[in-house]
Amino acid sequence: MDTSQFRPLDVERIRADFPIFATTPPLAFLDNAASTQTPRPVVEAMDAYYDTYRSNIHRGIYRISEEATAQYETAREKVAQLVNAPRARQIIFTRNTTESINLVAYSWGSANIQAGDEIVLTVMEHHSNLVPWQLLAQRTGAVLRFMEITDEGLLDFTQLQDHLTERTKLVAIGHVSNVLGTINPIQSVITAAHAVGAKVVVDAAQSVPHFQVDVQQLDCDFLAFSGHKMCGPTGIGVLYGKLELLEEMPPFLGGGSMIRSVEREVSSYAELPAKFEAGTPSIAEAIGLGHAVDYITDANLAALQVHEQELLKYAHKRLKEIEGLTLYGPSSPHQKAGVISFNMEGVHPHDVAGVLDTHGIAIRAGHHCAQPLMKRLDVIATARASFYLYNTIEEVDRLYEGLCRTQKLMTRSQRRSVG
Amino acid sequence: MNVYQEELLDHYENPSNYGTLPNPNISHEEDNPLCGDRIRIDLIVEDDVITEVRFSGHGCTISQAAASMLTEEIEGKSLTEVKKLSRDDILDMIGIPLGPVRLKCALLALKVLKAGAYGIKGWPGEEE
Ligand SMILES: Cc1ncc(COP(=O)(O)O)c(C=O)c1O
Numbered sequence: 161m162d163t164s165q166f167r168p169l170d171v172e173r174i175r176a177d178f179p180i181f182a183t184t185p186p187l188a189f190l191d192n193a194a195s196t197q198t199p200r201p202v203v204e205a206m207d208a209y210y211d212t213y214r215s216n217i218h219r220g221i222y223r224i225s226e227e228a229t230a231q232y233e234t235a236r237e238k239v240a241q242l243v244n245a246p247r248a249r250q251i252i253f254t255r256n257t258t259e260s261i262n263l264v265a266y267s268w269g270s271a272n273i274q275a276g277d278e279i280v281l282t283v284m285e286h287h288s289n290l291v292p293w294q295l296l297a298q299r300t301g302a303v304l305r306f307m308e309i310t311d312e313g314l315l316d317f318t319q320l321q322d323h324l325t326e327r328t329k330l331v332a333i334g335h336v337s338n339v340l341g342t343i344n345p346i347q348s349v350i351t352a353a354h355a356v357g358a359k360v361v362v363d364a365a366q367s368v369p370h371f372q373v374d375v376q377q378l379d380c381d382f383l384a385f386s387g388h389k390m391c392g393p394t395g396i397g398v399l400y401g402k403l404e405l406l407e408e409m410p411p412f413l414g415g416g417s418m419i420r421s422v423e424r425e426v427s428s429y430a431e432l433p434a435k436f437e438a439g440t441p442s443i444a445e446a447i448g449l450g451h452a453v454d455y456i457t458d459a460n461l462a463a464l465q466v467h468e469q470e471l472l473k474y475a476h477k478r479l480k481e482i483e484g485l486t487l488y489g490p491s492s493p494h495q496k497a498g499v500i501s502f503n504m505e506g507v508h509p510h511d512v513a514g515v516l517d518t519h520g521i522a523i524r525a526g527h528h529c530a531q532p533l534m535k536r537l538d539v540i541a542t543a544r545a546s547f548y549l550y551n552t553i554e555e556v557d558r559l560y561e562g563l564c565r566t567q568k569l570m571t572r573s574q575r576r577s578v579g
Numbered sequence: 580m581n582v583y584q585e586e587l588l589d590h591y592e593n594p595s596n597y598g599t600l601p602n603p604n605i606s607h608e609e610d611n612p613l614c615g616d617r618i619r620i621d622l623i624v625e626d627d628v629i630t631e632v633r634f635s636g637h638g639c640t641i642s643q644a645a646a647s648m649l650t651e652e653i654e655g656k657s658l659t660e661v662k663k664l665s666r667d668d669i670l671d672m673i674g675i676p677l678g679p680v681r682l683k684c685a686l687l688a689l690k691v692l693k694a695g696a697y698g699i700k701g702w703p704g705e706e707e
Contacts, residue, residue, distance in 0.1 A: 508614070508616075508637075508638055508639035508640070509614075510614050510638075510639040510640075510641075510680075510681070510684065511583075511639045511640050514583065514639070514640070514641075514681070515583055518583060525614075526613065526614060527613070527614075527615075540614065540615025541614055541615055569583060569588070570583075570588075570640075
């Protein structure tokens, strides 16, 4: 974090870029871990593509297609800079984190994983960093091993040494848990994994949008994230990979754009990144993502992180005041990103979210695509509030008041047990 | 209108026909894996007529209130009538519009009832 550049977020100015907050009463949008809102500059950049240079990329011999290609590639450079990738061609555009991870599982996995090999995961993975590895294990006969968490929701690091052996070929780990907010010590995990010769895939869906992530410093082999969780549009995601790995990997999807030349029986493939971008990509969305990167870096990621920490600390304090509320995850906000999961005694999380919705507060309730973690926490579901750069202390107060009202409404009398 | 209105909350807090039956002719249970709602319905059926009904389980207001309302509705009805109940009948009972996620909660009891009434194999399946 470069503190010399530090200036706090001007949240009021930021909010003015999001027309969705202009309603009365204003929407308190606290489901940012699922997907974030989109600021005007991002929408305008996509509109400009549609209104002034709409065309396909990499093939037109005319001006607007060249313009579209240039903008698409500029977006790639911006993303590369954001995560400090050595070269832009190490940035592959996909649809989302899920597709990025599946790309690795199919392409790298099929070429490198054999029966008896081990893949190490954690119990807190999102299904999108779990199911692709289950499928790979089923195809190849590889074995999945899981790192557990402590009761506080921290990775049980002592297990890492037991799990990492010469049989370990891959470690796939979330940088930040989308349920607990736990920031995993992935730097240490990567070093330990490399020591036994294993590669590491980092699911950065909940980290890249919220703080500076440097792929060279981490030395991760692959890193995946989604545009829609960082002020970008849906339909665009990113896979970063080490150059030598990406170059050796066989293609994932076959089709247009990913070939050099095609004969009847065989083809040769295009260079990176085109090799992994078969078919017409999400052009407007990639351009939008490039502008989303500008938006959050202009706001300043360090300031954004400080702002989210403040909201999280305040939310921890307020929510702890409510009797009958159980918070999940690390008790210290310092080990967490801006996610807070909880349950209200005697009230189903769907009802918590449902009542809050009637007060204009949007939170998530459910299993958050992390069913093994729900089992570990011994809950069916949780309610979850998650923050981003446009959220305010007042919104946390509204959440607190909304929860108090929910409790009053839903626990008017003694009721048979729920959940 | 608001999901959390008195009538629904009353059913949730003081459900009708809550419990189990010792010797039901029909007993069926299902859950909604998305949110963990679970409902079991026990029936005593004499000459095709439902003479006793109980439901049990846990979950959100909508799923439990819908189950409570449904058991009130079907007591004394024939299985033939029960098989004809549709999702619109449930929505009419609840009386307020529901989004797609809560709709699944609302329809869980009907799903359990129909699967029980038809017998799992005979049930053509609910239209979603
Ligand atoms: C930690 C984590 N991994 C992966 C994903 C999947 O992202 P997407 O649905 O954009 O593929 C999410 C988002 O829901 C997430 O929070």
